[in-house]
Amino acid sequence: SAVISQKPSRDICQRGTSLTIQCQVDSQVTMMFWYRQQPGQSLTLIATANQGSEATYESGFVIDKFPISRPNLTFSTLTVSNMSPEDSSIYLCSVEDSQLTGELFFGEGSRLTVL
């Protein structure tokens, strides 16, 4: 199994600011994913972070709002830009099992509150 560490675990931010969330994995992984979980809702995939190329964004999410970096096979960042109260959510990093079983491992999430 993979151990995933996310920072920060929670933060309170002001409207109009940006925050970068870090995701560190204890092993090299090919696929890293970023999810959003709005209050009381289920998880929604934001994008797939690709090492060495641009991230792949899902419908409704754009690079200008959620820029992603993937500098190596164990690390990724997600930035939430120009935040508004609607961005208050839990942001989760996930990686895919290296054995190709399809199992996903999740970090504990970063809980953002935008005032």
Place this chain on the structure above:
Amino acid sequence: DAKTTQPTSMDCAEGRAANLPCNHSTISGNEYVYWYRQIHSQGPQYIIHGLKNNETNEMASLIITEDRKSSTLILPHATLRDTAVYYCIVRVAASGSARQLTFGSGTQLTVLP
């Protein structure tokens, strides 16, 4: 379109078996049934997955009907720590296929003392 249907909530007495149903009538031949759970304020946790045979691990058992249109996750001896939202998901088991993974609303299981 939702691929799975689960009850919104269920209760279970501590120490009893918790049986969580899931309907996936449109499942394709190469799609697996996965179960995850999310304990409050934590990231989702993988529980078990299967294709057509029943599966068992240290956490749970997965019973898949012969026509594969429904399945049941069984927690044999539920404890208070099993209180969580349980997600039933169907997807192919291939690298990168998480993009096709859709988390529905899940079932809120509450284990009662």
